[in-house]
Amino acid sequence: MSTSAKYWRGIPQRYRLEAERCASCGMEFFPPRLVCSGCGARKFMPITLGDHGKLLTYTVIRVGPSEFCEQTPYAMGIVELEGGVRMTAQIADVDFDDLEVGMPVRIEFRKIREEGQAGILCYGYKFVPAD
Amino acid sequence: MAGIIGYGAYVPRNRIKVEEIAKVWGADAPSYKRGLMLQEKSVPSPDQDVITMSVEATKHALARAQIDPARIGAVYVGSESHPYAVKPSGTVLAEAIGATPEVHCADFEFACKAGSEAMFVCMGLADAGSIEYGLAVGADTSQGAPSDALEYSAAAGAASFIIGRDPGVAKVIDTYAFMTDTPDFWRRSYMHYPRHAGRFTGEPAYFKHITSCANGIMEKVNMKPKDFAYVVFHQPNGKFPQRVGKMLGFTKEQIEPGWLSPTLGNTYSGSSPMGLTATLDVAKPGDMILMVSYGSGAGSDGFVFEVTGKIDEVRNVAPRTRELLDKKKYIEYGTYAKYRRKIRMGE
Known part of the structure; x- marks a missing residue:
């Protein structure tokens, strides 16, 4: 079954890292939400996240879901971006021996998955080692 | 006349040497290296294609141009390896950089000339006053048939140009x-x-x-x-x-x-x-x-x-093209064949 509509709804976040900052307490959220979990306020300001951060933790996937089999083994990580937002994504272009908690990373636009041979191509963000 | 306001390139990290390809097909590597003056070529990873490379090259071009992407009135991607047979590369690129929705998109194809024709058309539109800025990209992840002479050269990379009405750089x-x-x-x-x-x-x-x-x-x-x-x-x-x-x-x-x-x-x-x-x-x-x-x-x-x-003000704002070319990891033919989907998989 096609996931075009679901994918399309996430384009502002997947492509452009569009997030929100609570107008009351300043907490940042990615993806945006209706109620601030910090202070309960409902008013937010749109922000765009930066594309640099540091690796908080990681793992290497050697047996992946069917749509990711072609890419195994690959690394997944949780990264804290400058500004404090934490996000989970694949870490590309990295030699596993070089993976290290605290290593600087940046975001690159990559193909995340394909819906089989005839479905849509899904794009989004991955981390790569920062120079 | 129009000018290039910003420019940028992107090169995937993987490289395969002429010797590695020649070894598989029993070809004489020195004669290929001498005859074609080639040592190695870039290879895209499975998660890289014309769209992803176009976005990354354009980020570099935008960093140098220092303009609001919403002012880009035309996004043209030239390639012979657009990821979709029917669905534009340009709309993904335009969306990713924040140029949508008031923008004209078109995908160009003319073998190896598609990128320069995107530049050509943007310059014409800028000169005519139809657009304030145009984005022209040339990108490919081309395939050469296994053992064919083209397999030694068909590579992957992208260049992006922001074209405007001013002289720019x-x-x-x-x-x-x-x-x-x-x-x-x-x-x-x-x-x-x-x-x-x-x-x-x-x-x-x-x-x-x-x-x-x-x-x-x-x-x-x-x-x-x-x-x-x-x-x-x-x-x-x-x-x-x-x-x-x-x-x-x-x-x-x-x-x-x-x-x-x-x-x-x-x-x-x-x-x-x-x-x-x-x-x-x-x-x-x-x-x-x-x-x-x-x-x-x-x-x-x-x-x-x-x-x-x-x-002089903008060249160091983004990575230089030869710096991108110097970052590399060599892969073997088996990995190359997997990345380029030359291996027939089971259902």
Whole structure:
């Protein structure tokens, strides 16, 4: 079954890292939400996240879901971006021996998955080692 | 005339050496290296394609241009390896950089000339006053049939240019185009690999169109080869651009900065545009640059640029093209075959 509509709804976040900052307490959220979990306020300001951060933790996937089999083994990580937002994504272009908690990373636009041979191509963000 | 406001390139990290390909097919690597003047080529990872490379090259171009992407009125991606047969690459790129929705998108295809024609059209629209800024990208992840001579050169990379009405970093002095119907290289619908006409791709195709285009534009602007600081030609291999440069009266020094193919390969629609980015990386204010693309089928677009003082302010804002080329990881043929989907998988 096609996931075009679901994918399309996430384009502002997947492509452009569009997030929100609570107008009351300043907490940042990615993806945006209706109620601030910090202070309960409902008013937010749109922000765009930066594309640099540091690796908080990681793992290497050697047996992946069917749509990711072609890419195994690959690394997944949780990264804290400058500004404090934490996000989970694949870490590309990295030699596993070089993976290290605290290593600087940046975001690159990559193909995340394909819906089989005839479905849509899904794009989004991955981390790569920062120079 | 219009100008290049910002420019950027992107090269995937993977490289495969000529020796590694030759080893698999029992070919003589030294003769390929000598004959084609090629050492290695770039290879995209499974999660990289024309769209992802276009976005990354454009991020570099936008960093140098320092403009609001919403002011871009046209997004044109030139490629012969668009990820979709039907669905534009340009809309994904435009969405990713924040240029939507008031923007005109089109995907161009003309073998290796699709990138320069995107530049050509953006310059025309900027000159006409139809757009404030246009984005022109040349990008490819081309495939050569296994064991074919093209397998040693078909590479991946992208170049992106923000074109505007101001001189920017390089003022467009003039453009020129030279086209004929010449069946030297083609790929029919539903075919995975292209076909080519062997030696016919040389004299009546590459050399005729590039020399005619170069001579045509130099006559149009009343300039000689010695009047240019640098020249960039399409680079299907390392040898052809050197030979055509010599035929036209250019020196190796004029060709050298933009001559990327020996360690990059042929990035098809990205080829001469990427050569231009590497040339702008080293050019000085006042330098004149001649660029002549070539696309099979066949035609050449010619451009004369005059570099402005703005170049010194922006060139280090984003990675230089040769810096991108220097970041590499060598892969074996098996990994290359997997990445390029040359292995038949089970259902």
